[in-house]
Amino acid sequence: MKGIVFNLLESFVCEGWGEDVYEEILDRCPLHTQEPFVGPGTYPDADLVSIASATAKHLGLSLPDALRAFGAYCLPHLVGSVPDLVGDMDTPEKLLLAVDGVIHVEVRKLFPKAHPPQFAVRINPDRTLHLEYRSERKLCAFLEGLFDGLGDHFDRDIRAEKHACMHDGSDHCAYTLQVSARAVESKAPTASAGAGLG
Amino acid sequence: MNPELLSKKLARAQQRVGILERMIEEKTRELFIANEGLRELIDYQQELQHVIPGALLVVERDQQRIETINESARKLLGVDPDASLEKQDARHYFPAFDDFVEAQEAPGASRHPRETHWHTADGREVPVLVSVRLLPPRAETPAKVVLVGVDLTERKRLEAELRQAQKLESIGQLSAGIAHEINTPMQFIGDNVSFLESAFADLLRVVDAYEAIRLHRGERKAMRDELKEAVEEADLDYLRERAPRAFERTVAGVARVAKIVRGMKVFAHPKDEQSAIDIQDAIETTLTVAHHEYRYVADLETQFTPHLRVVGYAGDLNQVLLNLVVNAAHSMKDRKAKGKLTISTRADNDVVVIAIADTGTGIPEEIQHRIFDPFFTTKEVGRGTGQGLTLAHKVITELHGGRLSFTSKVGEGTTFFIHLPMAGAARGAA
Ligand code: HEM
Numbered sequence: 155m156k157g158i159v160f161n162l163l164e165s166f167v168c169e170g171w172g173e174d175v176y177e178e179i180l181d182r183c184p185l186h187t188q189e190p191f192v193g194p195g196t197y198p199d200a201d202l203v204s205i206a207s208a209t210a211k212h213l214g215l216s217l218p219d220a221l222r223a224f225g226a227y228c229l230p231h232l233v234g235s236v237p238d239l240v241g242d243m244d245t246p247e248k249l250l251l252a253v254d255g256v257i258h259v260e261v262r263k264l265f266p267k268a269h270p271p272q273f274a275v276r277i278n279p280d281r282t283l284h285l286e287y288r289s290e291r292k293l294c295a296f297l298e299g300l301f302d303g304l305g306d307h308f309d310r311d312i313r314a315e316k317h318a319c320m321h322d323g324s325d326h327c328a329y330t331l332q333v334s335a336r337a338v339e340s341k342a343p344t345a346s347a348g349a350g351l352g
Numbered sequence: 353m354n355p356e357l358l359s360k361k362l363a364r365a366q367q368r369v370g371i372l373e374r375m376i377e378e379k380t381r382e383l384f385i386a387n388e389g390l391r392e393l394i395d396y397q398q399e400l401q402h403v404i405p406g407a408l409l410v411v412e413r414d415q416q417r418i419e420t421i422n423e424s425a426r427k428l429l430g431v432d433p434d435a436s437l438e439k440q441d442a443r444h445y446f447p448a449f450d451d452f453v454e455a456q457e458a459p460g461a462s463r464h465p466r467e468t469h470w471h472t473a474d475g476r477e478v479p480v481l482v483s484v485r486l487l488p489p490r491a492e493t494p495a496k497v498v499l500v501g502v503d504l505t506e507r508k509r510l511e512a513e514l515r516q517a518q519k520l521e522s523i524g525q526l527s528a529g530i531a532h533e534i535n536t537p538m539q540f541i542g543d544n545v546s547f548l549e550s551a552f553a554d555l556l557r558v559v560d561a562y563e564a565i566r567l568h569r570g571e572r573k574a575m576r577d578e579l580k581e582a583v584e585e586a587d588l589d590y591l592r593e594r595a596p597r598a599f600e601r602t603v604a605g606v607a608r609v610a611k612i613v614r615g616m617k618v619f620a621h622p623k624d625e626q627s628a629i630d631i632q633d634a635i636e637t638t639l640t641v642a643h644h645e646y647r648y649v650a651d652l653e654t655q656f657t658p659h660l661r662v663v664g665y666a667g668d669l670n671q672v673l674l675n676l677v678v679n680a681a682h683s684m685k686d687r688k689a690k691g692k693l694t695i696s697t698r699a700d701n702d703v704v705v706i707a708i709a710d711t712g713t714g715i716p717e718e719i720q721h722r723i724f725d726p727f728f729t730t731k732e733v734g735r736g737t738g739q740g741l742t743l744a745h746k747v748i749t750e751l752h753g754g755r756l757s758f759t760s761k762v763g764e765g766t767t768f769f770i771h772l773p774m775a776g777a778a779r780g781a782a
């Protein structure tokens with residue numbers, strides 16, 4: 155897994171619970187990697203799982219719940235890191251349809267040795283999306299967090315209904331995604347602000 | 353933040369800077385090596401461009417602007433080594449550019465090179481064989497078309513020479529027959545002229561006798577006797593009966609020889625320009641020249657649809673007809689019974705169809721796919737060199753945009769069909 159994800163995990167913990175919490179978690183983790191993580195580096199997946207598990211434990215969450223929260227946190231940062239690429243993708247659907255063929259393709263150029271997952275996304279006749287996710291990492295909890303993040307980012311409600319899961323022996327996870335306008339409490343209907351990393 | 357944490361973070365930050373610096377150095381080195389590789393590739397590619405004998409053009413697909421041109425292309429198109437062609441419209445040199453590109457973009461497009469014409473800087477047309485490849489658009493560059501053209505001028509010249517050689521060859525093969533064809537009328541022209549010569553002498557004697565009487569020269573009785581004898585000798589009744597026929601046959605014989613000679617001339621002096629050709633005329637000329645080849649082996653039947661014309665190369669078409677008639681005659685010579693040569697013409701929409709049917713040996717199925725191959729022959733040396741059908745096929749399809757086909761059954765015979773578009777070959781196909 156690329157260092158950028160490790161760094162996002164670090165800021166996720168630091169921003170939410172403080173720098174000392176992160177240090178504590180890190181101290182408690184047996185890691186393969188001795189040196190600090192840097193964005194372009196590539197590190198064992200096990201290290202990420204290890205930090206994520208320790209974080210979950212520390213926060214009193216299940217690992218899937220922690221990953222999901224982390225996914226939601228990551229999305230705006232990921233989107234904000236490639237403004238040229240996602241500039242004209244102004245709905246969650248457009249972004250999702252472009253993940254496999256455009257975004258992750260570009261990610262592979264930007265980060266050599268990246269192994270982004272595979273997605274197959276198509277529009278159902280009723281305008282919902284059918285999404286299939288394949289990855290040896292089986293990070294569907296993280297993915298569901300990304301859905302949450304997408305909803306927040308575009309100020310929409312995204313309902314994800316799961317039909318199949320790699321953790322139940324399927325070779326992929328399958329979802330039906332329904333995107334709808336966010337009813338109340340939306341402060342700025344067109345807001346997609348707050349997305350950038352910097 | 354407590355100092356211990358702070359110094360831990362600072363130490364980590366410093367370590368990170370170190371790692372990143374190393375990474376940058378590493379990347380810089382990789383970039384340098386990659387750049388070297390690229391430069392080498394560019395040098396290599398540029399050398400390659402100029403070393404290949406084909407004329408290379410790289411053209412921007414949508415703007416039709418020439419981007420790259422190699423030395424062969426400059427030479428072919430007759431442009432100065434230092435004139436900048438870059439950014440010029442490719443269609444100026446390659447009128448059918450759009451056509452070729454669209455054909456390549458069609459699904460299942462053939463990758464085979466196609467013939468066309470390029471225009472040189474000074475306005476000449478050059479026949480070229482062009483291969484086309486499309487380069488799809490890239491992130492930073494638009495779609496491009498790579499064209500490699502091979503100059504066909506020399507090949508066309510050799511082909512024309514070969515056609516001419518084949519003509520001379522078949523004229524050579526026909527010459528014995530033609531000599532015979534000319535000899536027969538010459539013989540009776542000779543006989544008739546001798547007859548007329550002596551008749552003329554006899555008549556002169558009669559005339560002289562009358563003249564003597566008219567002028568009262570000499571003894572009257574002797575003059576009368578001389579006249580009587582001259583008239584008897586001349587056998588005027590016989591002359592009256594025979595002379596007109598002798599004249600007629602002489603004139604006919606001369607006409608026949610003249611026709612054969614004219615036919616020979618059409619073959620020997622082919623015009624290299626297209627003209628409107630009367631199909632019946634062309635077939636009759638061919639039959640005149642080939643008369644000796646078929647007269648003893650087959651009866652001729654012709655079924656002409658009158659006034660059929662095509663635009664084409666008269667000399668070459670005659671040659672094709674001759675080749676087919678001679679083949680038919682050969683195949684019937686190889687059978688015992690006298691055969692039948694049937695030549696018919698008809699119009700089928702805008703196409704003239706000529707059928708040449710024989711009742712000869714037929715073509716065995718196992719060699720049917722080879723008869724158009726160069727130098728394929730089943731005949732002994734001196735009778736065939738296997739170039740007749742090769743040439744016929746080339747002339748009909750490439751020069752006239754037509755079709756040459758046949759049906760054949762062993763023991764029954766063969767029919768060759770020539771399909772010729774009346775308007776001639778479309779520009780560019782020739
Ligand atoms: C918009 C900008 C995005 C960027 C720059 C980005 C970048 C990345 C990067 C760098 C990784 C790590 C790959 C590795 O280390 O091998 C990753 C993983 C991943 N991405 Fe994206 N991504 C983006 C959007 C999305 C979206 C919209 C989705 C799905 C809704 C998505 C789903 C995932 C998942 C599930 C992983 C985890 C790896 C795995 O499952 O194997 N990403 N992405």
Ligand SMILES: Nc1ncnc2c1ncn2[C@@H]1O[C@H](COP(=O)(O)OP(=O)(O)O)[C@@H](O)[C@H]1O
Nearest residue numbers: 679680683723729730736737738739740741766
């Ligand atoms: N009308 C025909 N009947 C039978 N065989 C034919 C006929 N026309 C062509 N062929 C066969 O095709 C071969 C090739 O013909 P061609 O190219 O004219 O060469 P050539 O006559 O010099 O052999 C002949 O040798 C003969 O075997």
Ligand SMILES: [Mg+2]
Nearest residue numbers: 675679736740
């Ligand atoms: Mg022949």
